[in-house]
Amino acid sequence: MENFGEKNKLTQEQIKEQTEKILETGEIIYKEPIYIGLTANDTFYVKFNEGKAGLFKPKSGESERLCRDCKIEEGSLYKRERAAYLVDKALNFNLVPPTVIREIDGEGIGSIQEFISNPKMYWDLNQDKQDKVLSASWDRLINLWIFDYIIFSADRKKNLLTQNTTVHAIDNGLAFSGHTFAPFRHFFNQEVPQNTVNRLKIFFSSIDKQTILRDLLSELLPADEIDACLARIRFVNNLLDSHQMIPENTHLKFYPSEI
Amino acid sequence: MQFVKIYQLKNDGHQEVIATCKLEGSIVICKGDEVLAANLERDGITDYEYPDKTLFFKDGLKFLEQLKYNFKSGYLNASDIIEE
Numbered sequence: 001m002e003n004f005g006e007k008n009k010l011t012q013e014q015i016k017e018q019t020e021k022i023l024e025t026g027e028i029i030y031k032e033p034i035y036i037g038l039t040a041n042d043t044f045y046v047k048f049n050e051g052k053a054g055l056f057k058p059k060s061g062e063s064e065r066l067c068r069d070c071k072i073e074e075g076s077l078y079k080r081e082r083a084a085y086l087v088d089k090a091l092n093f094n095l096v097p098p099t100v101i102r103e104i105d106g107e108g109i110g111s112i113q114e115f116i117s118n119p120k121m122y123w124d125l126n127q128d129k130q131d132k133v134l135s136a137s138w139d140r141l142i143n144l145w146i147f148d149y150i151i152f153s154a155d156r157k158k159n160l161l162t163q164n165t166t167v168h169a170i171d172n173g174l175a176f177s178g179h180t181f182a183p184f185r186h187f188f189n190q191e192v193p194q195n196t197v198n199r200l201k202i203f204f205s206s207i208d209k210q211t212i213l214r215d216l217l218s219e220l221l222p223a224d225e226i227d228a229c230l231a232r233i234r235f236v237n238n239l240l241d242s243h244q245m246i247p248e249n250t251h252l253k254f255y256p257s258e259i
Numbered sequence: 260m261q262f263v264k265i266y267q268l269k270n271d272g273h274q275e276v277i278a279t280c281k282l283e284g285s286i287v288i289c290k291g292d293e294v295l296a297a298n299l300e301r302d303g304i305t306d307y308e309y310p311d312k313t314l315f316f317k318d319g320l321k322f323l324e325q326l327k328y329n330f331k332s333g334y335l336n337a338s339d340i341i342e343e
Contacts, residue, residue: 032272040331045272053272055333066328069308117270121335124267124277126294157305158298161334171332180310 012094019098022050023112028104031056040066041077041173046104046112053117056102057081057173058110070154070179077173079220081111084151084172086220087229090213092199093147095140095169116168122160122184136165139193141184144169146196148183149252150232151175156184176225178254188248197240204237228255263326264338265295274336282323287316304329 010018026048034043042061047053059078067074078101085099097114104110125133134141144167148156155174160167203209210230217226235256239246246252262281266274278291280299289296303313306321307328314322323340330337 030272034266034268034274034333034336040327040337043331043333043336045268045333047272057333063328066307069328070310116334119268119334121332123298123330123335124292124295126297154310158302159329159332161332170334182305182310 016089016098019052019114020100022048022052023054023098023100023114024102026050026052031104044104044107045115053115054112055115056104056107056110056112058104058107060108061110062173066174070174070177072174072177072179073222076221078109078111080173080175081113083217083220084153084169084175085113086213086216087151088147088169090209091147091150091203091233093143093196095144095147095167096172097168097170099172111173113170116161116163116170118163120162122158122162122167125162133162133165133167137162137167139196140167142187142190142192143196145183145185145187146192146236146246149181150229150236152178152181152228152232152254154179154182157182158184160184176221176229178228181252181254187246188250189245191245192240194244197244200233200237200240204234231255260343261320261323261340262343263323263340265291265326265330266336266338267292268334268336277335280323280326282319285317285319287319287322289316 028046029049030047032045034045040063041057044056046056057078059075062075062077064074081099082101085096088096097116099111099113102112147169153172153175155171159171161170214226262279264276265278267277268274278289278295280287280289289299300316303315304325306312306314306325314325316322326337327339
């Protein structure tokens with residue numbers, strides 16, 4: 001007897017593609033602003049006819065002061081959100097919820113990211129629950145540290161979304177510029193999961209994958225930021241190839257020198 | 260009186276004020292969600308102008324000003340300073 005369940009089971013890649021399509025072109029049936037003008041980045045909660053929900057951050061609602069303070073080109077945060085997702089997808093880390101760019105009537109262009117249900121920000125977890133997240137998501141948090149270095153996130157720290165004990169990398173607008181690297185925490189001298197090492201190796205050994213990523217990022221970021229990002233991937237890959245960890249004395253620079 | 264509201268986004272898209280941080284004299288007091296308030300008091304928040312610097316309740320108005328940059332994910336959002 002055929003196992004229809006197995007036959008119809010979508011791969012993670014296919015699920016992401018489907019979600020991206022809904023975010024990009026799905027019919028929006030509900031849209032609610034999250035206190036426009038009173039926060040640092042205007043955001044809308046949107047619901048789609050296809051059953052998904054998302055968070056839309058319009059270009060027009062980006063804080064000029066935040067961009068100035070973080071030395072990031074004004075009006076580019078929504079592009080950086082999408083760029084972070086593309087890097088995550090290329091490296092197969094599965095940390096960033098699907099994120100696309102879309103224009104919404106009346107609101108202009110911006111990024112839409114899939115809404116994670118039953119969310120809890122790390123800020124809102126007591127010490128016991130924070131310890132549980134750390135313990136249950138240890139490998140994932142190491143991946144997040146590496147990912148945040150690759151995108152040079154200036155904004156992680158406690159900006160971590162949890163769903164039960166799984167962490168998700170949301171809010172990636174302040175990334176790719178050289179302003180500062182602000183991870184959740186460091187994991188020097190901690191063994192990096194073998195599948196992470198393998199994923200980086202797969203990416204680094206494929207000229208096609210690197211070219212595709214570069215081409216996609218070229219629509220979103222300046223060339224020097226793309227070069228630096230790819231240099232960081234190369235740097236991390238080389239380090240992990242030798243050590244399977246990032247040693248304590250490693251200087252995590254915006255544009256790393258070759259090792 | 261100067262204060263900031265912190266909103267939490269629920270699954271159905273509605274928001275709830277879960278904490279309010281007020282300037283009392285020269286320091287900040289946060290009330291509401293006890294866990295969030297305790298974490299803010301213990302760990303402080305980032306000063307986005309000087310990212311190596313952490314701001315605490317004792318930093319008063321500067322702490323209030325920077326709350327909205329620290330909470331902008333959509334899931335937890337902080338308002339601008341409200342004056343009443």
